[in-house]
Amino acid sequence: MTTPITNVADLRELAKRRVPRAFFEYADRGSYDEITLKANRAAFERIALRQRVMCDVDNRSLATDILGEPVSMPLAIAPTGLTGLQHGAGEILGARAAAKAGIPFCLSTMSICSIEQVRAAVDTPFWFQVYVMRDRGFTRDLIQRAKAAECSALMLTADLTVQGQRHREIKNGLSVPPKITLRNILDMASKPRWAWSMLRAPSRSFGNLQGRVENTDSLSTLAQWIAKQFDPRLNWRDLEWIRAIWPGKLIIKGILDPHDARLAADHGVDAIVVSNHGGRQLDSAPATIDVLPSIVQAVGDRTQVLFDGGILSGQDLFKALACGAHAGLIGKAFLYGLGAMGEAGVTQTIELIRRELSVTMALTGQTDVRRITNDVIWRA
Numbered sequence: 001m002t003t004p005i006t007n008v009a010d011l012r013e014l015a016k017r018r019v020p021r022a023f024f025e026y027a028d029r030g031s032y033d034e035i036t037l038k039a040n041r042a043a044f045e046r047i048a049l050r051q052r053v054m055c056d057v058d059n060r061s062l063a064t065d066i067l068g069e070p071v072s073m074p075l076a077i078a079p080t081g082l083t084g085l086q087h088g089a090g091e092i093l094g095a096r097a098a099a100k101a102g103i104p105f106c107l108s109t110m111s112i113c114s115i116e117q118v119r120a121a122v123d124t125p126f127w128f129q130v131y132v133m134r135d136r137g138f139t140r141d142l143i144q145r146a147k148a149a150e151c152s153a154l155m156l157t158a159d160l161t162v163q164g165q166r167h168r169e170i171k172n173g174l175s176v177p178p179k180i181t182l183r184n185i186l187d188m189a190s191k192p193r194w195a196w197s198m199l200r201a202p203s204r205s206f207g208n209l210q211g212r213v214e215n216t217d218s219l220s221t222l223a224q225w226i227a228k229q230f231d232p233r234l235n236w237r238d239l240e241w242i243r244a245i246w247p248g249k250l251i252i253k254g255i256l257d258p259h260d261a262r263l264a265a266d267h268g269v270d271a272i273v274v275s276n277h278g279g280r281q282l283d284s285a286p287a288t289i290d291v292l293p294s295i296v297q298a299v300g301d302r303t304q305v306l307f308d309g310g311i312l313s314g315q316d317l318f319k320a321l322a323c324g325a326h327a328g329l330i331g332k333a334f335l336y337g338l339g340a341m342g343e344a345g346v347t348q349t350i351e352l353i354r355r356e357l358s359v360t361m362a363l364t365g366q367t368d369v370r371r372i373t374n375d376v377i378w379r380a
């Protein structure tokens, strides 16, 4: 009998066995000394919760709304690049699992399956995350493609104009387009489930970037490619340009400072994502959960405050809600589920977090996810 999967850590272990090392480590690791990656987790672990008893918690409601749309719980799937290399068709499987669970899915600019492929395979609208490229015409096209695919929100990522170095990416030879070397072909050949999923996938290279990555003469590391393509001049004035192309819901992701949060609210964005990119960008940036309360205080209810960074359980999500987040996003937890078992693994991640959130609510005397306040945090 196999040991049952009881938490996201188990899915991570399974993914580690099933996904080729270069791709697993791309998902799993952080930038430089990984101080921020570790801080995201350590900060959650420092928060203690108040146990309450005798308060009739039989009926608990996890349902809420994000950007005005009903969701079954305050959770969304974060945009992650190269998702379709953790498991063939990863973006489609992720979007499907999210739709079935009643939560939003965000597709990355750097996805393997294209906007159109995900749109054709999934009925429920998804969000699209955009990176602003030096080539503004191409950026405009991306946004227009998202509009044509009826994406329900556009998420502008602000914290990766220049890439923070991830040592494992370089050591593993991760490249654009993905390159087959003798070492990784042996690794891939020893991962039969993964290889089978890739054979059947609709796309094996960056689906949104046709014409920009095919030329193998210009094969480069991810960081080199980003340095050539992403626009480091990105600034607040660009928001007006984006607004003119995209009239729908607009989210800005990568806010980590109350001052920037206020500016985002001043610019009328519908939501911000408090994020340090999962510890993959500025190393020594604070843990997101540590800065969340000051950001919530800075913007009040002028914009919806979403949160990511280190969420691996329903307890973590509960703590984020207690610190003032409207909802949380998962990057790595999603990818671990996907790498472990494809769509079923993503569903398992979501359902684990749902059950953990529900039990945590019960044990802290909470019955409505929309009414969780910082009162649930233990203060000695």
Ligand SMILES: Cc1cc2nc3c(=O)[nH]c(=O)nc-3n(C[C@H](O)[C@H](O)[C@H](O)COP(=O)(O)O)c2cc1C
Pocket (backbone or CB within 6 Å): 026, 027, 028, 040, 078, 079, 080, 081, 082, 108, 109, 110, 129, 157, 253, 275, 276, 277, 278, 279, 280, 308, 309, 310, 311, 329, 330, 331, 332, 333, 335
């Ligand atoms: C493998 C991987 C790829 C990512 N790619 C993107 C991306 O393409 N665009 C983006 O805005 N954020 C990207 N992120 C950041 C996530 O959206 C999110 O901010 C982060 O993963 C949250 O932290 P967590 O992984 O601890 O949940 C990526 C994260 C990971 C782990």
Ligand SMILES: CCCCC(=O)C(=O)O
Pocket (backbone or CB within 6 Å): 080, 081, 110, 160, 222, 226, 277, 280
């Ligand atoms: C391929 C680089 C962009 C994807 C990304 O945002 C990340 O790896 O964190």
